[in-house]
Amino acid sequence: MGPRPPAAPLAVETSGLTKRFGRRTVVGGIDLAVPEGSVFGFLGPNGSGKTTTIRMLLGLARPTGGRVRLLGHEIPGQAAAALPQVGAMVEGPAFYPFLSGRDNLVRMDAVQKGAGAAGRGARVDKALQRVGLHFAAEKRYRAYSLGMRQRLGLAAALLRPARLLVLDEPTNGLDPQGMREVRQLIRSLATDGMTVFLSSHLLYEVEQVCTHVAVLSAGRVVAQGPIEGLRQTQARVLRVETPDEALAARVLEAMAGIGATSAGAGVVRADLVGAEPEDCTAALVRAGVRVRSLTTEVPSLEDAFVALTGEGFDVEE
Amino acid sequence: MWRSELRLVFRRRRTLVLLAVLAAVPVLAAVAIRVSGSASAGGPPFLADITHNGVFAALAGLALALGFLLPLSVSVVAGDAIAGEAGLGTLRYLLVRPVGRTRLLAAKFGVVVVFCLVAALMVAGAGLVIGAVLFPVGRVTTISGFSISLTTGVLRTLEAAGIVGVSMVGLAAIGLFISTLTEAPLAAMAGTLVFWIAVQIADSVPQLASIHPVLFTDHWSSFVDLLRLPVGYSSVEADLLLQGCWGLVFVLAAWARFTTADILA
Numbered sequence A: 001m002g003p004r005p006p007a008a009p010l011a012v013e014t015s016g017l018t019k020r021f022g023r024r025t026v027v028g029g030i031d032l033a034v035p036e037g038s039v040f041g042f043l044g045p046n047g048s049g050k051t052t053t054i055r056m057l058l059g060l061a062r063p064t065g066g067r068v069r070l071l072g073h074e075i076p077g078q079a080a081a082a083l084p085q086v087g088a089m090v091e092g093p094a095f096y097p098f099l100s101g102r103d104n105l106v107r108m109d110a111v112q113k114g115a116g117a118a119g120r121g122a123r124v125d126k127a128l129q130r131v132g133l134h135f136a137a138e139k140r141y142r143a144y145s146l147g148m149r150q151r152l153g154l155a156a157a158l159l160r161p162a163r164l165l166v167l168d169e170p171t172n173g174l175d176p177q178g179m180r181e182v183r184q185l186i187r188s189l190a191t192d193g194m195t196v197f198l199s200s201h202l203l204y205e206v207e208q209v210c211t212h213v214a215v216l217s218a219g220r221v222v223a224q225g226p227i228e229g230l231r232q233t234q235a236r237v238l239r240v241e242t243p244d245e246a247l248a249a250r251v252l253e254a255m256a257g258i259g260a261t262s263a264g265a266g267v268v269r270a271d272l273v274g275a276e277p278e279d280c281t282a283a284l285v286r287a288g289v290r291v292r293s294l295t296t297e298v299p300s301l302e303d304a305f306v307a308l309t310g311e312g313f314d315v316e317e
Numbered sequence B: 001m002w003r004s005e006l007r008l009v010f011r012r013r014r015t016l017v018l019l020a021v022l023a024a025v026p027v028l029a030a031v032a033i034r035v036s037g038s039a040s041a042g043g044p045p046f047l048a049d050i051t052h053n054g055v056f057a058a059l060a061g062l063a064l065a066l067g068f069l070l071p072l073s074v075s076v077v078a079g080d081a082i083a084g085e086a087g088l089g090t091l092r093y094l095l096v097r098p099v100g101r102t103r104l105l106a107a108k109f110g111v112v113v114v115f116c117l118v119a120a121l122m123v124a125g126a127g128l129v130i131g132a133v134l135f136p137v138g139r140v141t142t143i144s145g146f147s148i149s150l151t152t153g154v155l156r157t158l159e160a161a162g163i164v165g166v167s168m169v170g171l172a173a174i175g176l177f178i179s180t181l182t183e184a185p186l187a188a189m190a191g192t193l194v195f196w197i198a199v200q201i202a203d204s205v206p207q208l209a210s211i212h213p214v215l216f217t218d219h220w221s222s223f224v225d226l227l228r229l230p231v232g233y234s235s236v237e238a239d240l241l242l243q244g245c246w247g248l249v250f251v252l253a254a255w256a257r258f259t260t261a262d263i264l265a
């Protein structure tokens, strides 16, 4: 490779990443660029290939095609160099049901090469404290509620200082209070400089904590970039309340810089693709349209995502 | 890693139950013989000798355990090695920690081999204790008719247990390999057990005599030769060679499979 222009270093970089199961393409050639220090939302409906992608990022599954670089290391070849700097939760928590929460973390800490026994107790306690699970540390995992299991999964991901945190739907099974706490936790980790790669099928979750987003639909990335930029991919909408619907629609359609229009129930909507609202007002008034009100609507992220994926997102809470 | 694996297996209730059941084998045999007052000749080796000398309770226990419970226990522990972690989902978290796949497999296999040895010693140990409690002990009369001192007899018995443990290595490796093929630990355990049963059937069909020498069960009773005077090691050596070959082939197969498999559980 030749010299590249200086750019923000990437925590995760994939090119043409593909995974097929038999003849089914589950991940269809995706290019991700996750800047270091970002909170990167990996947003897609259920079954769109988020978990499968994450498995390939972490070297658990081999790509059918394409490449992965994780913290500058080739995956799966150099996974051993990259993974010690990564904390991860993939497809929900998984622990030994016959061990306590603390013993589960002790095991996770003990299996890692070079993790000395010396600071183990302190590391485990700190991680339990951080997710608010220290009160149930001695309980067997079997007896944990779904929310407690999720927290233990987060604790395991936070067991050691990491540069990158990969969280696959970390708020699954949490109540609204727990979800807020997880978001808070992610924000505080990001403030400390950690890169967070967060997969979710919940739009508002991504909207609330992420600085960047990639939208996945049926195994393809349909949009990617800073979250503000994505909002602007959607046209603003002009909304005119008038008793003269048909006339108003005709006038607007005749203008340059107007996209699709719709009319009904005393309201006309028109996508603004270049035209300015003030020019629309002037044109409508010149044509004798009786305007009750005229506003512009900034499309919500949800509109953007529905337009991009052709599907709705579960909206909870 | 290694210590953590040992703790994980040997602190599990299931493992402890298996060991307890194995220890019960010589105890039940000895109690039955004590209660009935005699044992008819024939049947498993050493059973009839218990009344003369309690040390034989350990050897009879080994012979009995080899019939079913020992291979069953080894199938359970070996079949669970990788499939158990996959079934729980903990495998993915071990691998991203990261634990190298080769290192994990080596630790798992090491612990299964330790279990084989502990299981066989458990049988022998329980046999020696119950034999000493229920029957007279003294100089041990070998199969060849000569007698050896009690100390030598006990040492030979423990050595025999070690050989029985090592005799399980082939089956343990087969279990490890099957364990890398599935995410369902019960399927891996059952698969290993079925494999053993199939080999045992093959080993008992006279028409298949030509392949008998290469079956991993063919020299499982070689430990008996330790109770001869002079001790005959040729069958033991053949057993060790068989276990080494089967072990190597299936550990390599497990390694080839596990280091390239997608972890989707």
Ligand SMILES: Nc1ncnc2c1ncn2[C@@H]1O[C@H](COP(=O)(O)OP(=O)(O)O)[C@@H](O)[C@H]1O
Binding pocket: A021, A026, A044, A045, A046, A047, A048, A049, A050, A051, A052, A053, B264
């Ligand atoms: N082992 C597998 N074999 C075949 N298909 C799979 C396998 N794992 C996942 N899939 C399919 O791949 C698609 C994407 O799955 P997944 O990555 O789990 O999606 P997400 O995490 O976005 O919900 C799903 O349709 C799922 O059925």
Ligand SMILES: [Mg+2]
Binding pocket: A050, A051, A052, A091, A168, A169
């Ligand atoms: Mg998923």
